[in-house]
Amino acid sequence: MMPIWTKSGKKHAVTLLKVQDCHVLRYLSKEESGGKTAKLLVGGKNVSPFFKPESAHQIFKEAGVPRKQKVTTFNVTDDAIIKPGTPLYAAHFRPGQFVDVTAKTIGKGFQGVMKRWGFKGQPASHGQTKTHRRPGAISTNKASKVYRGKKMPGKMGNIYRTSFGLKVWRINTIHDIIYVNGSVPGHTNCLVKVRDSKLPTCKEYNKNPPFPTFFADGDEKLPEDLFDEEIFQFTDPSVTYT
Amino acid sequence: CRASGDGKPAKFQPPPKPVIIDKQKQRTERRFLSPEFIPPRGRTDPLKYYMERKDMIQRRKVFNIPEFYVGSVLAVTTADPYANNKSNRFVGICIQRGGKGLGATFVLRNVIEDQGVEVCYELYSPRIQAIEVLKLEKRLDDNLMYLRDALPEYSTFAVNMKPVPYLDHEEIPVNKLQVRMKPKPWSKRWERPKYNIKGIKFELPESKMKEAQKWSQPWLEFDMLREYDTSKIEEKIWKEVNEGLKK
Numbered sequence: 191m192m193p194i195w196t197k198s199g200k201k202h203a204v205t206l207l208k209v210q211d212c213h214v215l216r217y218l219s220k221e222e223s224g225g226k227t228a229k230l231l232v233g234g235k236n237v238s239p240f241f242k243p244e245s246a247h248q249i250f251k252e253a254g255v256p257r258k259q260k261v262t263t264f265n266v267t268d269d270a271i272i273k274p275g276t277p278l279y280a281a282h283f284r285p286g287q288f289v290d291v292t293a294k295t296i297g298k299g300f301q302g303v304m305k306r307w308g309f310k311g312q313p314a315s316h317g318q319t320k321t322h323r324r325p326g327a328i329s330t331n332k333a334s335k336v337y338r339g340k341k342m343p344g345k346m347g348n349i350y351r352t353s354f355g356l357k358v359w360r361i362n363t364i365h366d367i368i369y370v371n372g373s374v375p376g377h378t379n380c381l382v383k384v385r386d387s388k389l390p391t392c393k394e395y396n397k398n399p400p401f402p403t404f405f406a407d408g409d410e411k412l413p414e415d416l417f418d419e420e421i422f423q424f425t426d427p428s429v430t431y432t
Numbered sequence: 433c434r435a436s437g438d439g440k441p442a443k444f445q446p447p448p449k450p451v452i453i454d455k456q457k458q459r460t461e462r463r464f465l466s467p468e469f470i471p472p473r474g475r476t477d478p479l480k481y482y483m484e485r486k487d488m489i490q491r492r493k494v495f496n497i498p499e500f501y502v503g504s505v506l507a508v509t510t511a512d513p514y515a516n517n518k519s520n521r522f523v524g525i526c527i528q529r530g531g532k533g534l535g536a537t538f539v540l541r542n543v544i545e546d547q548g549v550e551v552c553y554e555l556y557s558p559r560i561q562a563i564e565v566l567k568l569e570k571r572l573d574d575n576l577m578y579l580r581d582a583l584p585e586y587s588t589f590a591v592n593m594k595p596v597p598y599l600d601h602e603e604i605p606v607n608k609l610q611v612r613m614k615p616k617p618w619s620k621r622w623e624r625p626k627y628n629i630k631g632i633k634f635e636l637p638e639s640k641m642k643e644a645q646k647w648s649q650p651w652l653e654f655d656m657l658r659e660y661d662t663s664k665i666e667e668k669i670w671k672e673v674n675e676g677l678k679k
Contacts, residue, residue: 201554378474424487425490428495428559429558429559430518430519
């Protein structure tokens with residue numbers, strides 16, 4: 191995470207996400223996948239092929255791509271279908287767009303009820319016998335049962351969570367890095383799924399994206415860094431107020 | 433003397449030119465790498481620190497961040513939308529330099545009209561318009577937070593102080609000042625060995641000093657897992673930063 195300053199002098203914290211060897215692996219039509227829209231399977235970071243059986247390499251061989259560590263699905267409309275085997279770059283997103291980021295949260299292991307659910311526990315003194323971090327009562331007398339989904343101690347973390355509506359401030363086309371506002375679930379160097387935001391307030395900002403994706407061998411030559419309009423770029427002199 | 437053999441007259445050899453040994457240049461060149469360039473020990477990708485360093489070098493090309501240490505007196509002008517001239521000048525002694533990368537900060541302390549004031553500035557913030565070093569010197573410690581519990585005379589610096597001239601090739605002066613403290617209680621127990629403070633003149637009784645040594649952890653200096661040797665990393669970063677600034 192890094193600080194970033196706007197032209198008015200305000201500071202925002204930014205997370206760096208690197209797009210590392212992303213390729214489209216397979217196209218599933220609406221009937222095949224059994225959903226409302228067509229799906230595209232996309233694979234992430236390259237990994238050695240020697241630790242999985244041959245049957246698992248089928249998809250990667252068809253697409254002509256080395257084995258990937260993570261394979262995710264994206265729901266896609268019919269006009270945005272991409273041929274399997276095309277690489278995806280960070281320039282797929284542009285500064286000013288809003289994005290949802292999904293990842294597995296940091297695993298905390300088996301945790302008690304105070305850390306996991308934020309219960310208040312019991313006082314430290316004034317006669318409490320061996321009861322300082324316990325849940326207390328778990329149901330009422332009339333119910334005479336414990337409801338399903340009762341908050342109790344258990345394994346915490348290591349589940350998929352999404353942060354919605356994160357603004358993209360900057361894109362580096364050489365190293366394929368996306369600078370995304372705020373924090374993102376997951377530990378450092380973990381694998382993350384970045385998607386166009388589905389929030390209704392962000393619809394107008396997400397217009398005019400590179401559609402269906404940014405092709406590196408195309409005609410468009412992008413500069414090394416793409417900045418949002420409001421970012422203070424370090425090539426400018428210091429901010430002054432009038 | 434003409435060597436025999438040829439019989440011909442030897443060619444005129446001019447006398448050797450006098451070699452001027454410049455003692456100033458002979459001294460090893462002082463290298464100062466700002467501490468925020470050195471990446472902390474961790475599991476982050478070095479690419480992240482490389483991107484941050486590029487931004488830091490870019491900022492340094494446009495805006496000059498001078499060399500300074502904890503204990504030097506600085507004057508910082510920032511852009512302030514609510515001030516009269518839209519700018520704000522603060523003079524103070526640097527008591528601490530923290531943070532790594534773009535978020536590096538330094539805290540300046542001064543006593544203005546009998547009120548101690550500390551301001552924490554970010555080195556790479558675009559609101560900073562000028563940083564001048566009024567007095568470049570080092571102190572015995574890396575962290576001068578104990579000035580909060582010292583007598584106010586040690587933290588007062590005139591706001592219209594003239595910059596003290598400093599020659600380029602000399603070594604940075606180390607001010608071995610031993611500061612006198614206000615009576616206890618202090619904000620932190622500065623006599624304890626974990627702070628390792630050498631710049632205070634402790635006027636406490638011997639028994640108190642001995643009792644403070646009970647909290648000493650003499651095994652810490654032999655702990656190998658805590659060692660972080662930055663010499664090689666510093667070399668690489670020094671070259672990178674110099675090349676970046678020359679371009």
